[in-house]
Amino acid sequence: MPEKSHKNITCEHCGVRKEGLFSNLTSGEVDDLNCHKVCNSYRKNQAIFLEGSFPRGVYCVNHGKVKVYTIGDEGKEQIIHVAKEGEVIGFRAMFSGDPYKVSATTLEDANICFIGKDDFLSMIDTNTHLRNMIMKELSKELGDRAQFITNLAQKSVRERLAFTLILLQKVYGEEPINLSREDLANFVGTATETLIRLLKEFKDEALIEVHTRKLTILNQDALIRIGGAVK
Template identity: 30%
Template sequence: MSDLVAALSRVPLFRELSPEELERLERISSLRSYGRKTAVFHEGTERETVYFVLRGLVKTYKTDEEGHEQIMNILKTGDLFPQTGFFDSAPYPSTAEAIVDTRLLSIPVHTFEQLILTVPAISIKLMRVMSGRIIDLQQRLHDFAGHDAAERVVLYLIKLALDYGRPDNTTEVPSVRIPIPLTNQELASAVGTTRETVNRLVSMLRKEGLIDSDRSGYTIFDKEKLLHRIRKDEH
């Protein structure tokens, strides 16, 4: 098995494909590497390629007229992007940028569209991915509704912990490590607030012993106590 076929077989969308179908994919796929903070593509440019994350992390974001970013999604190993816009000529809907050193699988978009039409297993899984994305966006809107900026930051940290967190055994109490090196500005752009607000909140949560942060990510020391800040205000 070639390195490329091995990489393809690890992508959730392709796991049920036959060896013949994987070999067909191999002929139209390639591997690409991106350094930290390197753009994969820019919002508004011609949509030429579909990507799958093999290793690393990618953020997608939109930029408003004043140049402010709003993070749309953080993509991990196995994720596909962009997740929408197939079978039309729309440009990339957002900018994609590697958060850390990242390895991607790339397939030309028109070739991938033909693959969707001819391999039912892929088309069905793709519909599930897109449906899950819609549900995720709806849940995010629901979670953020009625909460102030500080509460939205807390909710977003909890979501990151659920989606990307892993146990941190280096601390005295059971903790969750979020290995995503987001700056306070990026965290602010993800929830629609200012960096100053995030600076104040992160400083406060550190003093309360609920979280810690460094250049490589965040640590949540007590998720329940962090959630209690939200629940307390809802009652």
């Protein structure tokens, strides 16, 4: 489905690699990674993998944002995570032996590299550092999800929206947050209409600036006061 990328990034020169799972590799390991990876370009809203299917490998986001989500019993998306450049996604299912419990879809045009299951697993077997990074990452995400659960159970929608905006700012960095209202609602865990009303409140209170899809945070401190800090 994805097209082979025109610009076939080499891992050695991949600028975003240094933040994620594949940082601190030896140059030999980077070469190894580079040999086994395949670069693919994805269009906006293109599926990367789907809940229920079996993993064939892992995906390293080179450019573009990706939503990771589950589908609830009524068919509604619940976004669990928004992955940014440098993140490796889909590796949890490599260890569980089960099919994917989540789906991943691009939020914008993206470049994403693929590393096959066997190559990835053999890298893990031989590379203690990589293994430790993975365990650390799995543990970190478990902690994040515990806070996500607590927020959903205990905070109001307004509080969760504030929290989510702070979280998304870390994902989008200097750029404005760029998600559809529906995606944002499916991340916060609310109805689209409710989300729109609350966004307007935040706009009227000069906490954010809104240019259709693009949201800029104007008053971070106030949002943290409303939604609580990201742990």
